[in-house]
Every structure is written in structure tokens, then in C-alpha cells.
Amino acid sequence: MKYLIAGLGNIGAEYLNTRHNIGFEVADILIHDLKGEVKVERLASLSRLKYRGRTLVVIKPTTYMNLSGKAIKYWLEKEKIPKENLIVILDDIALPTGTLRVKAKGGDAGHNGLTDIIEKLGTNVFPRLRIGVGDNFPKGRQVDYVLGQWTKSEEKLMLPRIEVAVDIVKSFVTVGVERTMGAYNNK
Numbered sequence: 001m002k003y004l005i006a007g008l009g010n011i012g013a014e015y016l017n018t019r020h021n022i023g024f025e026v027a028d029i030l031i032h033d034l035k036g037e038v039k040v041e042r043l044a045s046l047s048r049l050k051y052r053g054r055t056l057v058v059i060k061p062t063t064y065m066n067l068s069g070k071a072i073k074y075w076l077e078k079e080k081i082p083k084e085n086l087i088v089i090l091d092d093i094a095l096p097t098g099t100l101r102v103k104a105k106g107g108d109a110g111h112n113g114l115t116d117i118i119e120k121l122g123t124n125v126f127p128r129l130r131i132g133v134g135d136n137f138p139k140g141r142q143v144d145y146v147l148g149q150w151t152k153s154e155e156k157l158m159l160p161r162i163e164v165a166v167d168i169v170k171s172f173v174t175v176g177v178e179r180t181m182g183a184y185n186n187k
Contacts, residue, residue, distance in 0.1 A: 003173045004081045005030065005058040006072050008090040008113045010065050010147075019133040020146040022158070023089040024060050026131070026165045031058055033166060042078075043071035054173050057081065065113040069120030076121075087172050088117060088128040089165065091146060095132025097154055098161045102129050102168060102181045127177045129168055131161070 007027030015021050031038060036047035036058065044059035057079050061071035068088075076086060094109055095101060105125040108114040118124045134154075137145035150158060164184070171180040 001053070001085070001173070002055040002057065002079060002081050003085045003087070004072070004075055004079065005056055005169055005173075006068070006075075006086065006088045007058070007060050008065055008068050008088060009060060011060075011062050015147065017149050017155075018147050019150065019154075020065060020091050022091045022131045022133065022162075026089045026129075026162055026169070027058050027060050029162055030056075030166045030169055043074050046075075051170060052174055056173060067116055068113040069116035069118070072117055073120045083121060083123065083126045084177075085173075086126045087169060087177075088114070088126065089169070090114060090128065090130060091133045092130040093133055093135045093142065093146065095130060095134075097132055097134035097136075098157045099132030100129065100161060100165055100168060100187075101132070101185055102127065102172070102177065104177045104181070127172060129165060129172075131165060 007023035009021035009024030031047045034049040034051055036049045038045050038047045043063055044061050047058045049056040049058060059071060059075050061068045063071050090113060104127055107124060108118055168180060168184050171183060
């Protein structure tokens with residue numbers, strides 16, 4: 001069994017530790033936990049990991065957030081991974097900070113990275129882990145907010161939630177999306 005784990009974010013030092021890069025952070029912790037090595041390949045930083053008899057191809061697209069679909073489509077095809085074995089990890093302003101929500105399918109909810117993935121894959125039926133970053137911004141300031149650094153109190157809240165997000169990914173690859181949703185959603 002082979003899985004594609006796609007943590008979304010933006011490359012570059014100016015985006016480190018920003019709300020929009022939470023997908024990258026989860027991917028980094030997963031790679032660290034499973035003692036993986038990262039190399040830059042076509043369209044992504046990539047790590048191939050083993051977990052409970054499964055192969056995990058973990059990518060962090062180097063295409064920037066709004067073009068994430070190009071990298072995900074490429075790696076799904078190159079690795080011959082079915083879409084149901086893909087999980088996309090992304091930020092979500094519609095969820096309170098620290099909320100974790102697994103979905104088997106859905107719309108883009110105004111998230112440009114998700115919009116591009118749906119467009120490139122030609123479907124919205126693929127699992128995703130939405131991580132709440134809150135919506136504490138004035139009208140019209142959404143971009144500044146998601147590209148902004150975590151506050152100290154948000155960081156303190158998010159560190160243990162990132163660990164749970166890694167557990168969710170491990171659950172997804174071992175028991176599937178439905179059982180993972182049942183175990184982790186609304187917790």
C-alpha cells in the first residue's frame with residue numbers, strides 16, 4: 001500500500017512559522033517522527049517513509065500554495081497512487097484555531113490551494129485534513145492574516161495539535177478515512 005501525504009504551504013524563509021504553512025509543519029513532524037530524509041525533486045520536497053508496512057510519499061509542493069495541484073497530480077501519477085490514498089493537509093480559517101477536521105471529499109471553501117488541486121485532479125473526492133487557524137482578522141485582511149506569523153499563545157496551542165495531526169495521518173494510512181473521521185472529528 002502506497003500513500004501520498006501532501007502538506008500545503010509556501011516555500012521561502014518569509015513563510016516559515018506562518019498560519020498558511022501548517023501543512024508543511026505537519027509534514028515536517030511526520031518525516032522527523034519516522035526518521036525520513038528530505039530531498040528536493042520535481043515540484044516538491046519529498047520524503048519516502050515506511051510505516052506499518054505501508055509506503056508514505058510525503059511531499060511539500062515547491063509550486064507555492066495556489067499551484068499545489070500541479071505537484072500533487074504529478075506525484076500521484078509518478079508513484080501510481082490512487083486518489084483515495086491521498087491526504088492533503090491544509091490551513092482553514094473557517095475552523096477555530098487548533099481544530100482538526102478530516103473530510104473524505106468536499107469543496108474548496110475559498111482556499112486557493114484546494115481550488116487548484118480540485119481543478120488539476122478533476123475531482124473533489126480526495127481526503128483532506130483541515131487545520132483551523134481561526135479568523136481573527138479585520139475584513140479584507142485575510143491574506144495578511146494567513147501569511148502572518150503565529151502569536152506566542154497560538155504557537156503554544158498549536159504544538160500539541162500538530163502532534164495530533166500527525167497521529168491522524170498515521171491513522172488514515174492504517175485504518176482509512178472513514179474510521180479516522182470517526183476517531184478524530186469533533187474531539
